Amino acid sequence: MSTISLKIEFGGGLELLFANQRSHRIDIPALVPVSAPSAAGPLSTDEQESQKKPADVTYLLYWLRDNLLKEREELFMEHGTVRPGVLVLINDTDWELEGEGDYQLKNNDEIVFISTLHGG
Amino acid sequence: MPPRLCALCHAVRAILKRPKTGQQICKECFFYVFETEIHNTVTEAKLFKPGDRVAIGASGGKDSTVLAHVMKTLNERYSYGLDLFLLSIDEGITGYRDDSLETVKRNQQQYDMPLKILSYDELYGWTMDAIVTQIGKKNNCTFCGVFRRQALDRGAAILNVDHIVTGHNADDIAETVLMNIMRGDIARLGRCTSICTQGEDTIKRSKPFKYAYEKEIVMYAYFKKLDYFSTECIYSPDAYRGHARAFLKDLEVSRPSAIIDIIHSGEAFEIKEDVKATQKSQQTCRRCGYMSSNELCKACTLLEGLERGMAHAVATDRGRKKLDADDHAPENLRTIPFFQLPASSRPNSTAPIEAAS
Ligand SMILES: [Zn+2]
Ligand SMILES: [Zn+2]
Numbered sequence: 001m002s003t004i005s006l007k008i009e010f011g012g013g014l015e016l017l018f019a020n021q022r023s024h025r026i027d028i029p030a031l032v033p034v035s036a037p038s039a040a041g042p043l044s045t046d047e048q049e050s051q052k053k054p055a056d057v058t059y060l061l062y063w064l065r066d067n068l069l070k071e072r073e074e075l076f077m078e079h080g081t082v083r084p085g086v087l088v089l090i091n092d093t094d095w096e097l098e099g100e101g102d103y104q105l106k107n108n109d110e111i112v113f114i115s116t117l118h119g120g
Numbered sequence: 121m122p123p124r125l126c127a128l129c130h131a132v133r134a135i136l137k138r139p140k141t142g143q144q145i146c147k148e149c150f151f152y153v154f155e156t157e158i159h160n161t162v163t164e165a166k167l168f169k170p171g172d173r174v175a176i177g178a179s180g181g182k183d184s185t186v187l188a189h190v191m192k193t194l195n196e197r198y199s200y201g202l203d204l205f206l207l208s209i210d211e212g213i214t215g216y217r218d219d220s221l222e223t224v225k226r227n228q229q230q231y232d233m234p235l236k237i238l239s240y241d242e243l244y245g246w247t248m249d250a251i252v253t254q255i256g257k258k259n260n261c262t263f264c265g266v267f268r269r270q271a272l273d274r275g276a277a278i279l280n281v282d283h284i285v286t287g288h289n290a291d292d293i294a295e296t297v298l299m300n301i302m303r304g305d306i307a308r309l310g311r312c313t314s315i316c317t318q319g320e321d322t323i324k325r326s327k328p329f330k331y332a333y334e335k336e337i338v339m340y341a342y343f344k345k346l347d348y349f350s351t352e353c354i355y356s357p358d359a360y361r362g363h364a365r366a367f368l369k370d371l372e373v374s375r376p377s378a379i380i381d382i383i384h385s386g387e388a389f390e391i392k393e394d395v396k397a398t399q400k401s402q403q404t405c406r407r408c409g410y411m412s413s414n415e416l417c418k419a420c421t422l423l424e425g426l427e428r429g430m431a432h433a434v435a436t437d438r439g440r441k442k443l444d445a446d447d448h449a450p451e452n453l454r455t456i457p458f459f460q461l462p463a464s465s466r467p468n469s470t471a472p473i474e475a476a477s
Contacts, residue, residue: 013350084369096137
């Protein structure tokens with residue numbers, strides 16, 4: 001199965017939820033089942049079989065939650081997206097300009113998550 | 121998808137969507153508009169006069185770090201003629217404030233500004249660690265808030281500055297507006313949105329980031345690679361404020377202008393004269409000379425409570441009044457050094473800095 005390699009950075013206190021480590025290198029599958037959680041919601045069971053889609057940022061959020069997050073997931077994710085107040089940058093660009101969760105990940109993409117909720 | 125060009129210069133790829141306007145802009149244009157809006161806020165409110173000595177309340181966190189950077193930039197770009205200082209309060213919280221003060225010390229080098237650190241320990245004889253040991257985690261924010269406010273004024277007096285600027289941003293102010301509404305505190309509602317507060321004998325305080333969104337402050341720090349510290353205070357279980365903040369962030373997702381709209385609502389509440397009349401007039405604390413609305417200032421009352429081992433009683437308004445009426449401070453009670461305003465905070469006649477016409 002082909003994979004893509006990503007560089008993940010956490011900042012603004014969010015790293016505390018990820019073993020206090022700011023920088024991570026991860027490999028995720030390039031194609032994921034369409035039944036994987038996405039912003040569009042789950043598909044019915046007969047649609048799911050054999051269908052694949054390129055991994056997107058929403059898939060990545062669940063992947064990070066399930067594989068890297070160590071504590072208090074409610075401070076990272078809410079309603080299938082990042083918790084309000086968490087900024088996301090895709091290759092140093094505001095994810096709001098890149099389609100947010102629907103952005104299709106490419107090999108060597110760099111995704112940065114920064115909490116705005118800590119400290120003054 | 122083709123890259124979107126910056127809506128301002130039309131030459132470079134956009135990297136940020138501005139929450140206030142939805143505009144998509146490039147990095148350099150973002151720096152420029154962010155800084156220019158702060159400059160406009162400062163000049164429209166006539167916050168400074170040439171020659172003013174200004175302390176930046178610096179915690180090492182994102183807001184005050186960006187504020188120090190922007191104040192230095194604007195002071196040079198527009199020749200404000202300000203003497204800038206960093207003023208930090210060391211509450212004495214192991215593993216939190218000691219680390220963030222290291223950030224402030226690096227900022228001192230990076231921004232080439234004199235730094236004054238004033239600790240609760242030297243001022244009050246109590247660190248927050250010691251206070252929490254005595255009173256537990258409940259109510260400790262009351263102590264910390266009262267002590268910090270007075271410590272900032274005293275630090276400003278030591279630095280002989282005219283003015284303290286703090287990093288409170290639009291999100292913070294909107295959050296405070298919401299909390300005052302939820303508490304029914306009408307008197308504070310209008311006041312909490314004012315960009316500058318100055319009573320008759322207090323040191324001027326202002327909030328140059330009043331209209332700056334938290335998202336942009338954090339993005340600015342990120343793209344400028346500013347060095348800041350971001351860990352939650354280990355003693356701050358202010359759940360009420362946390363709910364207000366979460367609610368505000370939810371509103372912002374569905375409508376980004378909500379933050380500015382809430383600030384404008386707060387501004388629109390004018391305090392009627394009869395409400396104002398019930399607010400107490402200011403006097404000075406008979407024990408330490410700090411401004412106070414009672415015989416004893418809040419810090420002296422709280423300190424006496426700690427010293428006499430009855431801190432819980434003084435953490436409430438009723439307890440404070442009782443202690444205030446009971447005028448028998450024990451001998452040898454630890455007190456706060458006598459407070460005097462800096463000489464320079466008397467009004468002078470220099471014209472404020474305004475935008476070039
Ligand atoms: Zn531009
Ligand atoms: Zn006092």
